[in-house]
Amino acid sequence: MGVNRREFLKIAGAASLFGLGGKTAIEILAPGKVEASMEALPLTGGERWAMVVDMHKMDDALMDKCIEACHREHNVPDLGNPKEEVKWLWKEDYHHSFPGQHHQYIGDHFKHTNFLLMCNHCTNPPCCRVCPTQATFQRKDGIVMMDMHRCIGCRFCMAACPFGARSFNWGDPYRVTRVEELKKLNPGFPTNREYPTRSKGVVEKCTFCTERLAKGLLPACVEVANKVEEGAMIFGDLADPESEVRQVLKETYTIRRKPELGTEPNLFFIV
Amino acid sequence: MLETALKGKQGYWSWLIFLLVMMGIGLGCYLYQFNEGLRITGMSRDVSWGFYIAQFTYLVGVAASGVMVVLPYYLHDYKAFGRITVLGEFMAIAAVTMCILFIFVDLGNPVRIMNVIMFPSPTSILFWDMIVLNVYLLLNVFVGWNVLSAERKGIPYQKWVKVLAYISIPWAFSIHTVTAFLYAGLPGRHFWMTAIMAARFLSSAFCSGPALLILICLIVRRVSKFDPGKEQIRTLGGIVAYAMIINVFFYLLEIFTAFYSQIPGHMVHFEFLFVGVDGYGKLAPWMWTATGFAVLSLILLIIPSTRRNEETLAVACVSVIVATWIDKGLGLVIGGFTPNPFERVTPYWPTTPEILITLGVWATGFFILTVLYKIAVSVKEEVAA
Ligand code: SF4
Numbered sequence: 199m200g201v202n203r204r205e206f207l208k209i210a211g212a213a214s215l216f217g218l219g220g221k222t223a224i225e226i227l228a229p230g231k232v233e234a235s236m237e238a239l240p241l242t243g244g245e246r247w248a249m250v251v252d253m254h255k256m257d258d259a260l261m262d263k264c265i266e267a268c269h270r271e272h273n274v275p276d277l278g279n280p281k282e283e284v285k286w287l288w289k290e291d292y293h294h295s296f297p298g299q300h301h302q303y304i305g306d307h308f309k310h311t312n313f314l315l316m317c318n319h320c321t322n323p324p325c326c327r328v329c330p331t332q333a334t335f336q337r338k339d340g341i342v343m344m345d346m347h348r349c350i351g352c353r354f355c356m357a358a359c360p361f362g363a364r365s366f367n368w369g370d371p372y373r374v375t376r377v378e379e380l381k382k383l384n385p386g387f388p389t390n391r392e393y394p395t396r397s398k399g400v401v402e403k404c405t406f407c408t409e410r411l412a413k414g415l416l417p418a419c420v421e422v423a424n425k426v427e428e429g430a431m432i433f434g435d436l437a438d439p440e441s442e443v444r445q446v447l448k449e450t451y452t453i454r455r456k457p458e459l460g461t462e463p464n465l466f467f468i469v
Numbered sequence: 470m471l472e473t474a475l476k477g478k479q480g481y482w483s484w485l486i487f488l489l490v491m492m493g494i495g496l497g498c499y500l501y502q503f504n505e506g507l508r509i510t511g512m513s514r515d516v517s518w519g520f521y522i523a524q525f526t527y528l529v530g531v532a533a534s535g536v537m538v539v540l541p542y543y544l545h546d547y548k549a550f551g552r553i554t555v556l557g558e559f560m561a562i563a564a565v566t567m568c569i570l571f572i573f574v575d576l577g578n579p580v581r582i583m584n585v586i587m588f589p590s591p592t593s594i595l596f597w598d599m600i601v602l603n604v605y606l607l608l609n610v611f612v613g614w615n616v617l618s619a620e621r622k623g624i625p626y627q628k629w630v631k632v633l634a635y636i637s638i639p640w641a642f643s644i645h646t647v648t649a650f651l652y653a654g655l656p657g658r659h660f661w662m663t664a665i666m667a668a669r670f671l672s673s674a675f676c677s678g679p680a681l682l683i684l685i686c687l688i689v690r691r692v693s694k695f696d697p698g699k700e701q702i703r704t705l706g707g708i709v710a711y712a713m714i715i716n717v718f719f720y721l722l723e724i725f726t727a728f729y730s731q732i733p734g735h736m737v738h739f740e741f742l743f744v745g746v747d748g749y750g751k752l753a754p755w756m757w758t759a760t761g762f763a764v765l766s767l768i769l770l771i772i773p774s775t776r777r778n779e780e781t782l783a784v785a786c787v788s789v790i791v792a793t794w795i796d797k798g799l800g801l802v803i804g805g806f807t808p809n810p811f812e813r814v815t816p817y818w819p820t821t822p823e824i825l826i827t828l829g830v831w832a833t834g835f836f837i838l839t840v841l842y843k844i845a846v847s848v849k850e851e852v853a854a
C-alpha cells in the first residue's frame with residue numbers, strides 16, 4: 199500500500215488547508231502513491247467488510263470500553279430491564295458464545311472468558327431473507343443494514359438470526375412514564391446528537407458503523423480497541439487480497455460462531 | 470340475507486353482547502399496548518414471539534380445516550356434507566380473520582403494515598403467508614355466501630362458485646403449509662427445523678378444526694331447528710379420529726429423532742417442555758395435561774362405540790381441542806424459543822393485558838362466527854319450512 203490511512207487523512211487535511219481538494223491535491227503532495235491507496239483507503243469502497251477480534255489482546259475492561267463507545271455513538275439506551283434490553287455489542291462467555299463446543303473438563307479460565315459479540319454481517323444472512331419489507335437488507339459492501347423507518351416490527355428477523363444479534367424496541371426510550379429513571383441510567387442521553395434516535399416497535403442491531411465508514415472513519419469499537427491495544431480488532435475488506443483482515447485470516451487460526459449453519463459469518467475470533 | 474342476523478332470541482343477543490364486551494376490553498388493552506409498545510407483553514429479546522403468534526398458528530389450522538367438509542363434498546361427491554359445507558366455510562372466515570388480527574396486534578409498528586405490500590419481498594415467507602391467507606379469506610367469503618344465497622333462492626349455485634370451491638381445496642392446504650414454513654426454514658431453531666413441520670401442522674389442524682365443528686354442530690342443533698345431521702357428525706368423528714392418530718404419531722416421530730440421535734440441541738426443547746430446563750419448567754404441567762387429553766381423546770375416538778355416541782364424541786372433541794391448543798398455542802412457540810440458541814433459558818409467560826388482547830381477538834372471531842352461523846342457520850330453517 200502506498201500511504202496508510204493516517205497519512206492519507208493528514209495529506210487530505212493539509213491539502214484542504216491549501217484550498218485544494220480530492221485526488222489532485224494528493225497527487226501534488228504525495229506524487230505517485232495515490233493510485234494504489236485510493237482503492238484501499240476510503241472506507242466506502244469495500245465489497246465484503248469483516249471484523250477480526252484478537253482475543254489475546256482483549257480483556258473485559260477493553261471490551262467494556264468498546265461496548266460503551268458503540269452504545270454512546272449510536273444512542274443505545276440502557277433500559278434497566280433485561281427483558282427490554284437493546285444491545286449492539288456485548289460480552290458473552292465462551293460456553294454461550296460457542297454452544298456445543300464446551301465440555302465438562304474445560305478449565306475455568308476458558309469457561310469464563312468473555313467474547314465480544316455483535317452482528318456477524320453474514321454473507322448469506324437469514325435475517326434479510328425472511329424480512330417481509332426489506333427493512334433489513336444487504337448492501338453491496340456486504341453490510342447487513344436496517345431501515346428503521348420501514349420496519350414493521352414483525353420480529354421475523356429475530357427468530358431467523360441464529361446469533362441473537364437483533365434487538366427490538368419493546369418500548370420507547372423517551373416514554374414519559376419512566377423518564378426520571380431512564381435519565382439516571384443514561385446520563386447525557388442522547389449521547390450522539392448526530393445519530394438518529396430510535397422509536398418503539400422497530401428492530402435494530404450493529405451496522406458496522408456505516409455512518410462512520412461513509413466519513414472514512416473506522417467503526418467506533420475498532421477505533422477504541424486499537425487505541426488501547428493495537429490490533430485488538432481488525433476491520434477490513436475480505437474482497438481485497440491485500441487487506442489486513444485477509445493477511446490475518448491467512449496466517450492465524452480463527453473461529454466463527456456456528457459456521458455449520460451456512461450463514462457465513464464475517465466476524466472472526468483469534469483464540 | 471344479512472337481516473336474518475338481526476332477528477334472534479334473547480340468548481343470541483346476550484351472547485353477542487358478552488362478546489362485544491370482551492372485544493371492548495381487548496381493544497382497550499390494545500390501545501394501551503399501542504401507546505406503550507410491546508413491552509407490556511411478556512415477550513423479550515429471547516422469546517421474541519409469544520402468545521399472539523401462537524394463537525395465529527393454531528387458528529390457521531382451524532381455518533384450513535374447513536376443507537375437511539368441503540373436500541369430501543366437492544371431490545368425492547359425498548352428498549351428506551352438502552348440508553354443512555357452508556358451516557366449514559364460515560368457520561374458516563372467522564378463523565382467518567382472527568389470524569390476521571393476531572398478526573396485526575403482534576406488530577411493533579402496525580401503522581406501517583402496508584409496507585408489506587409496498588415493498589413485496591418474495592423471499593419472505595411472511596409475505597407469502599399474507600397472500601395465501603387473504604386469498605383464502607376471499608375464497609371462503611365468495612363461496613360460502615353465494616352457495617348460501619343460492620340455497621335460499623332454491624336455485625343451484627353458479628358454475629364459477631364451484632370453480633372457486635375447487636380452488637379453495639388446495640388453497641386450504643397451502644395456508645397451513647406456508648405457515649409451517651415460517652418456522653421450519655429458520656437456521657438455528659432446532660425445535661422447528663423439521664421437514665414434517667407442515668405435515669404436523671396439517672394433521673393437528675385436521676383433527677382440531679373438525680372437532681370444533683362437531684361441537685358447533687351439536688350446539689346449533691340444540692339452539693336452532695336446523696339439524697346438521699347424525700351421519701355428518703359421525704363422518705366428522707371419523708375424520709377427527711384419523712387426523713388425531715396421525716398427529717400424535719408425528720409428534721412421536723419427532724421425539725424418536727431427537728432422543729435416539731441424542732443430539733442435545735434437539736432434545737433440549739422437549740426436555741424444556743416436559744420437565745423443564747435450568748429450573749424453569751412452567752410449561753411442564755401444561756404439556757402433561759395435553760398428553761393426558763391426547764390419550765383420552767385417542768381412547769374415545771378409536772373405540773367405535775364411544776366415537777359413535779355423540780356424548781362421548783363431544784368429550785373426545787373437547788379433549789382434542791385442549792391437547793392441540795396446548796401443543797400449538799403454547800408449546801410450539803415458547804418451546805421453540807427456549808432455550809435460546811445459546812442454551813439460555815429466558816422465562817416467558819403472557820401478561821394480563823396480553824391475555825386480554827388475545828381474548829378480545831378470540832371474541833371478535835366468535836362474534837363473526839356467531840353472526841355468520843346465525844345467518845346460515847336461519848336460511849336453512851327457512852328453506853326447510
Ligand atoms: S448475525 Fe444475525 S442479524 Fe447479523 S447478518 Fe447474521 S443473521 Fe443477520
Ligand code: SF4
Nearest residue numbers: 329349350352353355
Ligand atoms: S422486524 Fe422489521 S426488519 Fe425484522 S423482519 Fe420484520 S420488518 Fe423486517
Ligand code: SF4
Nearest residue numbers: 268404406407417419
Ligand atoms: S461496528 Fe459499529 S455498530 Fe457494530 S459493534 Fe462496532 S461500534 Fe457498534
